[in-house]
Amino acid sequence: MKKLQIAALILLTVAGLFFCLLGSGTLALMQSGLMSFLSPLSQSGHTVKKSLGSLGKDLLTLDQLEAECSRLEADNRRLRAENNGLRDLLEENNHLRQALGYREHSSFLLTPATILSHDAGVWWSSVKINRGAKDGIATDMPVITDRGLIGKITSVSDNVSEVLLITDENCKVAAKVEGTKEQGICAGPRIASGDLHLTFLSKLADLQPGQKVYTAGVSGGVFPSGISLGTVKSFHPRELDGEAILEPAADLDNLEEVFIVTGAK
Amino acid sequence: MKPVILFFLLCLLLPVFLVVQDLLPALPPARERLQLFPVLFCFGVLALPLTPALCFALIASLMQGLELLQFQSGHAETGVAPYIVFFLCWTVILQMASEATHGLRWELHALASALVTFTMLGGEYLLICAKRGGLPLDSVLLMRMAVPCGISLLLAPLLYFLMRHLVPLSSEGAVLKNQASFDL
Numbered sequence A: 001m002k003k004l005q006i007a008a009l010i011l012l013t014v015a016g017l018f019f020c021l022l023g024s025g026t027l028a029l030m031q032s033g034l035m036s037f038l039s040p041l042s043q044s045g046h047t048v049k050k051s052l053g054s055l056g057k058d059l060l061t062l063d064q065l066e067a068e069c070s071r072l073e074a075d076n077r078r079l080r081a082e083n084n085g086l087r088d089l090l091e092e093n094n095h096l097r098q099a100l101g102y103r104e105h106s107s108f109l110l111t112p113a114t115i116l117s118h119d120a121g122v123w124w125s126s127v128k129i130n131r132g133a134k135d136g137i138a139t140d141m142p143v144i145t146d147r148g149l150i151g152k153i154t155s156v157s158d159n160v161s162e163v164l165l166i167t168d169e170n171c172k173v174a175a176k177v178e179g180t181k182e183q184g185i186c187a188g189p190r191i192a193s194g195d196l197h198l199t200f201l202s203k204l205a206d207l208q209p210g211q212k213v214y215t216a217g218v219s220g221g222v223f224p225s226g227i228s229l230g231t232v233k234s235f236h237p238r239e240l241d242g243e244a245i246l247e248p249a250a251d252l253d254n255l256e257e258v259f260i261v262t263g264a265k
Numbered sequence B: 001m002k003p004v005i006l007f008f009l010l011c012l013l014l015p016v017f018l019v020v021q022d023l024l025p026a027l028p029p030a031r032e033r034l035q036l037f038p039v040l041f042c043f044g045v046l047a048l049p050l051t052p053a054l055c056f057a058l059i060a061s062l063m064q065g066l067e068l069l070q071f072q073s074g075h076a077e078t079g080v081a082p083y084i085v086f087f088l089c090w091t092v093i094l095q096m097a098s099e100a101t102h103g104l105r106w107e108l109h110a111l112a113s114a115l116v117t118f119t120m121l122g123g124e125y126l127l128i129c130a131k132r133g134g135l136p137l138d139s140v141l142l143m144r145m146a147v148p149c150g151i152s153l154l155l156a157p158l159l160y161f162l163m164r165h166l167v168p169l170s171s172e173g174a175v176l177k178n179q180a181s182f183d184l
Helices: A003-020 A024-068 A074-105 B003-023 B037-047 B050-068 B081-100 B106-132 B139-166 B170-180
Strands: A108-118 A126-129 A142-144 A149-156 A161-165 A173-177 A183-187 A196-201 A212-215 A228-237 A242-248 A257-264
Touching: A003 B050, A003 B081, A024 A108, A024 A149, A024 B003, A024 B050, A074 A257, A108 A142, A108 B003, A126 A149, A173 A196, A173 A228, A196 A228, B003 B037, B003 B050, B037 B050, B037 B081, B037 B106, B037 B139, B050 B081, B081 B106, B106 B139
Parallel strands: none
Antiparallel strands: A108 A126, A108 A257, A126 A161, A142 A149, A142 A257, A149 A161, A173 A183, A173 A212, A183 A196, A196 A242, A212 A228, A228 A242
């Protein structure tokens, strides 16, 4: 083996050891640096994905229209296709108006954000959003939609932040059940299934499917009180406590626009 | 193509693969995520001579570790050390396999991609369980590991045939490897 290769291997070992011994603070800075480095790629990728998605939708609609109107005149088909395009725009317009209305009527100070990507990690549930330290975003800020709680900010870089979703086992939320005095801790299971588990309830709790669950807002906690978490799907007593399975209020698989709670009004 | 140019090209592709796998939607029915990163890692490690391969593995492990790093009350849950150890161990194993098969082959790349994906996901899960306590096992867990592993197996030949002209293959590859000589 050449001397140069031996030197390179020694350097690599030292570098490997150095990175292995880094503390949480340095790792957080490095992660923030990586997120900043990747953010132009993520944003461009998100734009391309959105364009491709809408292209797919248009093609699908055209296919459906062709199937339905195969015997109609060519002009008629063109007009129908145009009409469909306008309907998409109207839907998007309504969605944005709804979001804007929610932001104006909410009792929180909200910063709107767009979901860039869902992290590919299999055992963690997190997403990246297009807001960062430059927009006043900090770790532990709650993230919501007009339907309910989404999660909290865990990492921040200049332009991109990472949101840990409520379906992750590590995102624990103090919760209360509507119409009862029951309170518990809500979190996702280790192998995320899309449902939430509300634990530490009374074994004798009388919970019915459909009952709503809100954040309890404990003092010194991350999440303010009264944000919708989900609805009860089922309840079963365990050895020491009761556990309810909840369906999240927000559709976490199809997130597009979210709001970061930056303070109270 | 010279190994040094290939090394830099592969390093440029690392962030691209990281972003693309994040942008891909989860697959039904159990919301499995596609893992493209191990496929590129295996290609790089099999195609490069030992020293650049180890450098590439170090960079790949840092990126993967930092990308998946989760903080709980300001403390990193897993850190990057397990990823460094994992990727470097696989680099040594794959280099030996590459020597044994006289260079990069598509079958070896596909098999390695699947194995690296499976062991990476399994290792991550065991690490999480060690940190958080308990070891829940069920059929969904197996699906979460098996489906990405199977998809890596299918995607690996695609990447291989897209990039094959960049590297000397099979017996030619052995010549390149001999320049770096594996006998430590």
